[in-house]
Amino acid sequence: MMKKSLFMVIALLLPLQAAVVKADDAYVPKVYGNKNYVWDEMTPERVEVLKQTRDPVAGKDSFRGCQGCHKADAAGVREGVYPRLTGQHASVIIKQITEIRAGIRKNPKMLPFVEDPAITTEEIGNIAAYLSTLTSYRENGKGPEDMSEKGKKLFIANKCSTCHGKNGEGSEEKAYPAVASQHYGYLIREMNLIRTGVRGNSNPDMVKAISKFSQSDMDAVADYLSRLPDYRTVVAPVASSK
């Protein structure tokens, strides 16, 4: 009897303790799927980085710790395990790194290399500035067979260009990623992670746009985008705001 009531007390106290621990956390990331999730939230760190003057020369030095995966030319790996970063908009790099650091985008493989003390808030902007200036890149990974026609149709029909642009150029202003010439494998993986919400920072509009895609539809769109030329050879690059 005594034993039983003791258990009851402990059982009652346990959730209380958990609640206290949770309340102590200063920042709880709002991840996709949570009721209070706000896509594209301007986190304090992101606001701070966007305000800073960015130094691409210092960024090159800071990027050294990233090269083990993204390679010295920032072109990633053709298998798509690591994305090509050359010419990606600075605003996109800043959004993604700050969201990974904040726990909004789930990327356990990358986290130790971008969280404190691996890089500082200032270094995020510098790295982003450096990457946006890079032009040379190795040939990217493409699909096993050319599915461009089907992919192009799906890309147009589902209005993907609204955000990612007609040439897959994305937007520096709105922090939409350039997707042209990205690795095929990476595009497929991220489409899946975005659609299932596993990525953590999914854009609900994109989830809706690709919700009815079959796996082969996603493969086709990825193949189409991977075969598009670097957007800067097609459209004039938009100058970074700073």
Add this chain to the structure above:
Amino acid sequence: MGINNYFIGRCIGALVALIGILFMSAAVYAEDAPASGAAASPEVAATPGAIPPLEERLLLCGGCHNPDGNSIIPENPRLAGLDAKYIARQLGDFKSGKRTNATMSSIIPMVDEKEFKSLAGYFSKQTRLTSTSDKAELVAKGKQIFEEGVLGTAVPACMGCHGEDGSGSEAFPRLNGQNPPYVVNQLTNFKNGGRTNDNKGLMQAVAKRMNEQEINAVAEYVSTLKEAE
């Protein structure tokens, strides 16, 4: 074989430490002595606490690391050609206890912080020697990890930070020609939390993703790596 080497290395290390301690106490004794002997050597009398000449220091450091910094004891690191600031930072970390090692932690109290720069400068200017290996399969596996990493477990390629030829920088140490058992010990320490003074925690993050075979392979490969011409 490995245990044997390790044991011998530790014995030699301890012996050198002992010699160093004896040497140091002799020096202290000499410093105390001048009062009684008017003809005591002028350098000792005139400059108490002065930095000992390099030749004297090389007796202390060279015992384990070789006077030219290319340690022949496999458990001890080759210092030749390491970046001077990197060496000075390690000495500082041994001094402060941020990095620990039985032998180094017992030697470092004898070395003044003011000496770090000149010692580091000396060893950084020595030419790093490269070793050969008869373990072709292990070297080939190590080469692949060094250049491409391990995709499945997200082990980054070593050359990303340490350079294509493993020559390193101020932040990341030179690896080419380094002694394999030393590299194995360091990676294992980074993996297990035994060493935590790496640049921004990057090496710990990487080592935690590596298994024993991968660590052995990379260590064997870097010992054969040569600096690019």
